[in-house]
Amino acid sequence: MPRKNRPHILIVDDKPDEARARKTEIGDRARVEIAHPQDLTDKSQINKADLILVDYRLEDWQERDSTRALCLKPTNGLALASILRAHADDKENSSPTAIAILTAHLKELSGGLPPEPRAHAIARAHNLEWAFSKANSQRETLLAQQVLSLASAVRKLPLSWPIDNPKKSEEQVQELLLVPKNAVWFARAWEEIQDCYPPLHELSEWSHGLAILRWLLHRILPYPCFLWDSFQLAARLRVTHDSLEQVMIKDSKLSRLFKDVRYQGILSDFLGTRWWRAGVESILWQVTEGESFDPQETFAVIKNYAPKLKALNLTQPVICLDSDYQPVNKFVDISEAVRVQPDGWPPYADQAWTTIEMARQERRLKALVLRQDLSKL
């Protein structure tokens, strides 16, 4: 990465020494500055940052503790993040700055529910771009990759948005998402993006870039919409998720078939691989010569690209969520599933499902089952 394009990350932590491991993991892929909250005295520290990572628990902060004015005492990282947000939004700031919380105590913010699957919801509820969980040593690399991905995405945001020119505004979004303009499925992909209400029209110039980022982070990547993850791809191909993952992880004939429809835009490495739904459908249509809705025909053709794929012997496979809202690795037939409406599930996302069995067993899931499907329980 050219030096000038390297993102700038500011880590605000009451224990700066603990943050150094993170800086080491990121290496020279970004400029990383670590500061104790008390040492943030120069506004340019905030302004030049693409991403500010704020520690949630702020215990070692003597100056704060000794003051009596409550309004000068941010009790935790969320309060501090709000103050930093106000500074970052200041008109003197010539570029957008994302703010994320970093904590080993994400569960405190998730209402007792498993926090990692809800990082996007926690962030959305607290006016943050993301909520990172401090990782154990095995996951430190993944955390560093996500932090870098987010900071790099902010770096790529244009400095100005032609808010009075909707056409240009749309083009900027297309460039950020790298929608392949020459692909035969471009128009379809763009229509599907528009169906997910990207914040194109009514936001101010400053919030604009971050609004797009938040839309992707909070409302698109965690849900099945115009981008598909490996679960949706496997269900569409009617193969088991495990067998697809094993094939796609390698440079295989099948991974090459779908290479051009892999999402490459901003944040493409944030939550794992995604594929353009419109692109996948277009490829299936081509390779099956218009028979892409015949499950047997589709599998027969796809099997030529990856003989090790295992077929799903289900009439209509659906992806089911468990009580943590995580997709269950094993698909079930639609006849064994019921529709659920988890809180915050976008209306434009594909229908969420769970198994009848899980809905019967888990009270939390049962509460989410659509009224029309309750009779199946």
Added chain:
Amino acid sequence: MPPLHFSFQEFDEEIDAIYKIARSFISLGSFYVLPQLRERLAQIRTAKQGQPFGWGIPEGQPLITRTSNGDYQPDSKGEHFIYASISCAWEIEPLGYHNLASRQTRKFALRGKASTRVRLFEGDAPESIRELAMWRMEVGDDKSPGCHFHVQVLGESNEPPYPHSLPIPRFPSLLMTPMSVIEFVLAELFQDEWKMHAARSTPEIQRWQPIQRKWIGGLLRWQHDKIMNLSGSPWTSLKGAKPDSDLFLDTSPYAITKPS
């Protein structure tokens, strides 16, 4: 007679709207039928002109409604517990350029068959399922003796009534797209409930309404014109009338785009 032309965009909107309007009347097992129908149309929309495609809901994977517990009669007084199975087969050819600029206005031509089959069944266990009725709503071609938009009953087996060898009568119809037929069937199966459901002003109904007004209104205006400008018997004139290819497009002299 040139083939009828339709707008891809209007069909796309029509499928999406009926999918959302009719969701609670469709069996869960058929949840993906309409999205797949829409996706198939989207793929044909990106294809080059010159090649006809089969488009529809396969007979083997039909759209199944939920069961009507006698709701086909007012006050749910019907004696059967029935559900409908709907499939359709159209042969269409995309017209014009398939580039981005022409996408919104792209049309397709009806190149052959345009038939939507409705079957009514009773019973839920496989051994007790009984077919109670079957009819097809079809669009004729230049050789068909009329009516151009018609309904045929049974006619698929060699046994009477309505054996295959007897392709009459062709009852006149006002509905021709598979999506219009879905509404027709739901309105029959769930008399009171559908009436209330379709009378609401939801975003989906607001999208559905102008398209249906255009299809039905255009057809009625055209029929009106045929019986007003004729010599001879009005019915016979109407029976033999063949529409121009743009009957359902905005360019048609019979087009209704806004309520009067």
